Every structure is written in structure tokens, then in C-alpha cells.
Amino acid sequence: MLDPIEIAPNIWWVGAIDWNERNFHGYTTDRGSTYNAYLIVDEHITLIDTVKKSFFDEMVERISQVVDPSKIEYIVSQHVEQDHSSGLPRMLELVPNAKVYTSDPAGVTGLKAHFGDIFDFQPVKTGDELSTGKYTLQFIQTPMLHWPDSMATYLPEEKILFSMDAFGQHLSTSQRFDYEVDFNEIIIQASKYYANIVMPYGLMVSRTLKALADYEFNLICPSHGIIWKEHIGDIVALYDKWSSDQVEDYAIVIYDTMWHSTELIAKNILEAFVEKGVPARLFDLKYNHISDVITETLKAKYVAIGSPTLNNGMMPSVAAFLTYLKGLTPKSRKAIGIAFGSYGWSGQSVGMVEAEMKECGFEMPFGIFREQWVPSDEVLASVKKTISDGLDELRA
């Protein structure tokens, strides 16, 4: 087992590494994850968060290398979601008298709803402080990052922010700090994490960034992935960009196809963008997981979604993607949408895609492309011309 890591004087990472996690409630985690718990060895020994219960023994073994776990007096539970809290009931067996600091009221109600009224709850709000002896913990409620109960904790003496899910990445490594891991790999995982977990709550991210603007950070310690030390400015700037709905001149074309007619339209839409100098990527939903495709929507100014008509509706893969998109995409993001698809006789799918995209907040100035059977060369040329002319108008 990997040893605990002292990340600052008497402050230890004692979490767990989940090398084999591949699906986090529907989001593919190709590089596994970590559940970060932090131990403060002070006059009052304090544990910040626990881990998923299947990793409880691993966490306790790490704690035991630093202190006797039965000496823990305070537990800060920053988030009710079970990847961080399901180890709490077993922790209580080791330290039945420990006080559990959690957000008021959502942390208390959430923990009670999950595990019963079994803890010595100490509800805390933004601005409340806890002295562990030499160190101070200042609580900052961050509702909806990523649940109503979520909160962060700042330790001013070492300028450490325990940021909970915010700034996290599902990434399992033996290294704990950002400067030890390839930066691009971290950012790929951080952006996927933001798109799949945090994206609907951009307004709360902006508020939190404003609330934290006057703080100084030596370390930002999220609950998943590496600890930010050398790249704090980079990840804060990216959260600022992502939460303010800034998009780039980039097009993504997402589709499923039965007999390649919808795919023909998809490829011509892609070519239309590329010919106008807009970088573009094509995603067939048979081969690309929705949690990877959604990550591309973080920066795409143009999003085209296509489905043939199947049984008077959309392909199930496209319907699943649109359901996922509707739950995650911020309506404030003013991206341009295109709905397209081929049909044989009834042809409902394209209108359904269009309606869903409008509900997601897309503007759709190019209209829709709804073509019967196999689109001819003339039809495909007209699709390209419509997009090309539309881009010229947008840029005029």
C-alpha cells in the first residue's frame, strides 16, 4: 500500500486510490479516481472527509501510519455524497465520541438521511471557525458544488483550501501533486470532471470564485485527483472561463446513423465548418461515450446533433445524449445548434432533436436539415452552402 503523504507540516493525505473505477454514476472514468481524505495532527486530531466505504480499511491503515485512529476528535464532513461519506459510519465505530462538523442545514439533514441520527453533529455555516490547536479551520459553504450540502474548508496558517469536489479530477496516480503529473493529462481529466459534474452550476462556481478572490493559496486540495500547487492559477482561470460560458470557434458534430445517410449529412456539416476555417470533430455515438462528448461542449460554439428516424422517434443513443446534455448544459451558454437527420417515411426525429436543443438553450439560426432516404450530392451541397452562408452572416 502507498504511504500517507505529508502535504504541509502535520497535515497528511490519507485518502484512497481507486485504480479500477471506470464508471462514476454514468460518467466513464478511464483513469480511475482517488477519494482524498486529509488528516490534521494537532492538539485536536482532525480528519477532513472519509472515503468510499469499500476503501475504508485502506484509509485507516494510512491514518495508522501517522497516529492512532482512535485519537481522532473532530471529523469534517464536507459533502454527503457517498464517495466521501460512506466511510463515516465505520469511522464512528472507531471514534464514537468524535464531533462531526458539517454544513448547516443540508449537511446535517443529508447525513441523517443516509446513515441515521448517529453522529455528534456540529452544524457550521460560512464564517464559522474551528480551532484544532495550532491550526484553524474556516468553513465556506459552496452549495451545489456539487450538492446542496457541499462546503470547503480553509486553513489560513498554511493557506490551504480543502475544496471538496471543486477543482477535482478523476485520476488515479501514485503522485499527489500537480507538478508530478503531466499537466495536459490533469487538465483533460479536470475538464471532463467539470463538464460531467460541475457544469450546470456555473453561477455557483462564479460566486465561489468571487468569495475566494481575497484568499491566498499555497495548496488547493480537492476531494478527487491531484493537489494543486504549481498550477493553482491555471485551474482557477479555467474554472473562471468554464463558469462564464466562454466558447471557442470550434464545431462538434454528434450523431448516430442506421444506413449511413445521417452520417453523410454529418460529414458534410463537418466539412462546411472546416472549409470556413472552424476546427471541427465528428462523434458517432456508437463509438464515443456521452461523458466524453459532453466534455467537448464545454468549449464548442457550434453543436450539431443528428438522428435518423427510428420507430417514429430518435435513435435511443441520441435521446440518451440529449437527456444528458439537457441536465448539464447551462442555458446561459449561447452556442449555435444544428439539428439534422435522414428519414424514410415519417421523419419525426429531426424536429424532436431541434426541440430538445432549443430547451437546452441553443440558438438555431441555420435551421434544420431533414432529408429523405439517401441525400443526393445536390442536397449535401445545399447543406454545406447553408452553413457556409450562415457563418458568413454571423461573422458579418
Ligand code: FEO
Ligand atoms: Fe465526489 Fe459530489 O462527490
